[in-house]
Amino acid sequence: MGKNILVFGPNGSGKGTQGAIVQKKFNIPHIESGAIFREHIGGGTELGKKAKAFIDKGDLVPDDITIPMMIARLQKPDCKDGWILDGFPRSKEQAITLAKNLKDAGLALDYVIEIVLDREIAKERIMGRRLCVNDNNHPNHIAFEAIKPVEKDGKIVCRVCGGDLKVRADDQDEDAINKRHGIYYDTKTGTMAAVNYFKEAGGVKVISVDGSVSIGQVTELIMKEL
Ligand code: AMP
Numbered sequence: 001m002g003k004n005i006l007v008f009g010p011n012g013s014g015k016g017t018q019g020a021i022v023q024k025k026f027n028i029p030h031i032e033s034g035a036i037f038r039e040h041i042g043g044g045t046e047l048g049k050k051a052k053a054f055i056d057k058g059d060l061v062p063d064d065i066t067i068p069m070m071i072a073r074l075q076k077p078d079c080k081d082g083w084i085l086d087g088f089p090r091s092k093e094q095a096i097t098l099a100k101n102l103k104d105a106g107l108a109l110d111y112v113i114e115i116v117l118d119r120e121i122a123k124e125r126i127m128g129r130r131l132c133v134n135d136n137n138h139p140n141h142i143a144f145e146a147i148k149p150v151e152k153d154g155k156i157v158c159r160v161c162g163g164d165l166k167v168r169a170d171d172q173d174e175d176a177i178n179k180r181h182g183i184y185y186d187t188k189t190g191t192m193a194a195v196n197y198f199k200e201a202g203g204v205k206v207i208s209v210d211g212s213v214s215i216g217q218v219t220e221l222i223m224k225e226l
Helices: 015-026 033-043 046-057 063-074 092-104 119-126 174-184 191-201 215-225
Strands: 003-008 030-032 082-086 111-116 129-132 150-152 155-157 205-210
Touching: 003 015, 003 191, 015 030, 015 082, 015 111, 015 215, 030 033, 030 063, 033 046, 033 063, 046 063, 046 174, 063 082, 063 092, 092 191, 111 191, 111 215, 119 174, 174 191, 205 215
Parallel strands: 003 082, 003 111, 030 082, 111 205
Antiparallel strands: 150 155
16 A cells, blocks of 8 residues: 655755655655756756746745646656655645645545754755766765765766766755755744644644654664654
């Protein structure tokens, strides 16, 4: 039986890394809103062109672009046995819309995973991450032994597939990082408000884990509860 899972955590908390692990455990798609936007930008689509300016600055892409894109993604056939959603919802408004859409579709939410991490630590971690050009589910980070990129022919490449690595422009820009964290830690309308919305709504198992420990330890804490 598939699972419908949301994963929350500030940028830099290891959310993507853990999402990739959970994806493997349940064999469900790991759907990352940011990665979908980056694919659109890379492919030069209309949606990508509209989203790019917001993303570069660390602002949220407007709901009239984001919500239909994500709802459409969840309706694809690969989602019928469950999914892990990462990066969406990112505001209370998006959380309410998602909850309504799931209810209308007769779908339940099984788990909410929350990776808790101090804002300063999260900020320090962001700058060291590297993106594999071949697969967004190949996490690499220059400061973490467990997911450190490898060297091949004098070049630093993806530890999983040997592919080229790149940095995200919004990961090297302090203003953009601060804005993204401002949205995350906002308990009124931001992402923390979305987390609290699901906690208060009930009917879903919430797994809150300390994100300051090692990658393996975070995985262990999550797997114990799933
Ligand atoms: P991420 O890869 O999750 O850090 O997302 C990168 C960027 O994509 C964010 O800083 C936003 O500009 C945009 N984005 C991702 N998810 C959402 C969302 N749920 N709502 C609005 N914008 C989003």
